[in-house]
Structure formats: structure tokens, C-alpha cells
Amino acid sequence: MSDPTHLEALSLAEAIAARRLSPVEAIEAHLARIAAQEPKLQAFTEVYADDARLAAEGADRAIRSGHAVGPLHGVPVVLKDLIDLAGRITMGGSAAHRARRASATATIAQxxxxxxxxxxxxxxxxxxxxxxxxxxxxxxTPWNPWDLAVARTPGGSSSGTGVAVAARLAPWGIGTDTGGSVRLPASFCGLTGLKVTVGRVSTHGIVPLSATLDTPGPLGRSVADVAMLYCAISGPDTLDPSTRGIDPVDPLPGLRRGVRGLRLARMPRVEREGVSPEMLSAYDVALERFECLGAEIEDIVLPFRFADLMTAQASTVTNAEAYHVNGHLAEDPASPLGDAVRARILAGATVTAQDYLQTQRLRRDLQRQFLAAMEGFDALLTPSTETAAIPLSEVDEGHLPSRFTRFGNLLDLCALALPSGFTETGLPLSLQITCRGYDEAMALRVGYAFQAVTEWHLQAPPDH
Structure with a gap:
């Protein structure tokens, strides 16, 4: 059959389950592609080639003997270097933790x-x-595969997962999202990424940044793939108190219901300021597509500006909690921390208890105001980022690309980023679908309807 690395995850799973393709063939194809592309792309901190081959042999025997454990048996996946695997190094992206070996496996990996x-x-x-x-x-920094001549932003913080999935080194993977860290790589790398509501997916065994805002989530090449991977990782976990009392909701039965009759909110006109013309054009075309599908597109009045209050308030929470976790490293000049990250963590030292508690109260007030503004709407549509991926040489670490994403974390919403077009030079553009907390099924349903009538998500970056 065709190269397994170019199959979407569900197509790969179906081929393996039907025994048209063995797990061994699937793993070998991906490992060969990694060997060829990784020297340029640098998506991985470590490739588990030997263990993956052994697991593939075991999966092949189980499937051939009628002992498949489920429909995803034998399908490869990658994990962000925050997720613990017993006996494996988890650096959390920091040279300060080069020797940090996990003693147990994170719930999501289990x-x-x-x-x-x-x-x-x-x-x-x-x-x-x-x-x-x-x-x-x-x-x-991983190399964004959509431009092999110029090093561009891959999006963060789940940069390696975004690059690996976009470059067909893996069919899908897991990231985490505290202020946009699943959706930003999805935007810049031409992928579909889901930011889940706090408590939907366990964070046990994942290196924390902000306990209040951290959410693990899937990155894939289509809404269907992301929905399936979300189902695989969601659900209560006795080791994570935030998941208790939150009943799982399967989005798959309603995925194909379409958007006819749904009310989708168009972002306020003032929010168009600062967004690139190509991103806005793709956004406007997406709105037209939804109207053609039978959705009602209407203006919404929001109680805030994305770029102002939301970023400041989200930073207060993140900085304080990041300092609680890693302040000792940031305060030590001998620790090998990056300059920009050290500065962000040290900013948490100036957050007083009063600042922190006031911000937490303000979060609840803003959430109520936002939900009141969303009354009668099923989702809010925005671009995922202001621009397509920019050259690394133009990055200003003092200005993060999370204008449209951070409010979703601050207000504990869920959101889906997915491809909406390309620039004239062939870089991906992205649409964000934001829904109320715990309404991932609606975000995926709206996204699926869009991908059913577009082909942006089917495009692949060039091989070097």
C-alpha cells in the first residue's frame, strides 16, 4: 500500500486492524522517515526505536492472533517532553533537567x-x-517543515509534537496547553489541535507549568483524528483531583451532525486590528463557508479585548505558579535556563498573595461575563494567531503570539484550532473555534463540518 507515514491516524488504524498493514511495517516506515528528516527538523529529544520495534512485534502477534486490545492497537504516537514514562528522561525542555529520569508513567501515557x-x-x-x-x-528549536529555506516559528510550547506530526514523522501526538501551547503549533504547522477544559484529561505525571491552567491535548492532521485521540486520553483519574466528578462525553456520535441551525459568533471588528490581511481573508472565507453550511453568523459584544486584560490577567496566574515550581532554578544564576524563560519565571516573584487571589476572583467574574455574552451562541470564531509562522530572526520574546488563545485558558473554555488556508508563500493559516467549558463535542462538531468542505488539512509540507 501507499507510504504509511502519509496516512492519517484513523486510516492507519483501520489498515492495521484490517491486516492490510502490520504494526511492524507502520513503525518501520515512521522510524525510516524520522531517520531521514530528523537531522533537519530536530523535533525529538529522544527516539525510542528499539522499544518501538519490540512493541510493534508484540502488537502484530496480538492482532494476528485475535487479541487486539482495541481499534488503535499498533498505531504510533509521540509525547511532549513533559510527560513521564517510567525509566525515561523527562527534561521538560530544560538543560537543568537533562538527567531527570521518571520513576512512574503519567496517566495519559498509561x-x-x-x-x-x-x-x-x-x-x-x-x-x-x-x-x-x-x-x-x-x-x-524544531524547524517548521513548511519552509525548508528559512527557519520559522513552529509554535509553542508543544513545538516538537507540532513539527513531528506536520512532517509525517508521526500520525498524531500529545501536547499541553496553558496559554495556547497546543493551538499555536497547530496554527503555525498546519494541524488540528484541541485545547480541552481543565479536568477533562489528567495532568498526573506531567511536568507542571501552571496548576490552574495546564491542560494536555491532542494534535493531529484532522478533526476526526483529534476527536479519537481525545477520547483515548480523557476521563477521570483518581490521581488528579481536577478530573473528579467530570463525566466523560463521547464526541464521536455527534461529530457528523453538521452546523445547520447553529449560531456562531463573529469576533468584534476591533479585534481585526493587528491581524495580517491573509489571516483575515482566510477567516472571512471560513465564515462564508459556515453560512453556506446553514450556520447563522452573527456579531458578538465581548466584555474585554483579547490583547489587553486577558493577557495581563493570565500572566499573573501563570507567572506566580511557574515561580512556585521553578523559582529556585530561576533565582540561581548558575542554572542553565534560557534568558526569556528565566525572566518570565522571575516575574512571578513580584506577584503578591493579594494579586494572585484578586486575579483568581477576576477570572470567575470574567467567565460569568463571557458566558453571558455567549448566551444563544454555540461557538466563537476567531483566527488562531495574528499571522502565519514568522522567521525565528524576527521573534520578539517579549510579545507572545497568544492573543487569541490565552483567554480560553483564563476562562477555562475549550477550543479547537484547524487549518483555514495558506499564504501566498505556502505557509498555513488557522481558524479557532472556542466553546464553553466541557463542550469539546461542539467544538469538534463545528470543526468537522468545516473540514468536510475544505481540503486545507490534507496538504503536506515539502520533504527536504
């Missing part, structure tokens, strides 16, 4: 492995997941 998926390796992240461009001063 669930993937328990369903028969095969971990190809760990992927790069911004140091401590604290940055949106995807840069890493000491461990290196």
Missing part, C-alpha cells in the same frame, strides 16, 4: 499504551512549556 499505541519518542518543548513561539535557547 492510557495510550493501554490501548495498544506505540510511543515513538519524546518531542521538544519550550523550556518548562513557558513560551508560544516554540523557541528553546539551550536545547534547540
Amino acid at each position: 492510557r495510550l499504551i493501554g490501548q495498544g499505541m506505540i510511543v515513538l519518542g519524546k518531542t521538544h518543548t519550550v523550556e518548562f512549556a513557558y513560551g508560544g513561539w516554540g523557541t528553546n535557547q539551550h536545547l534547540g
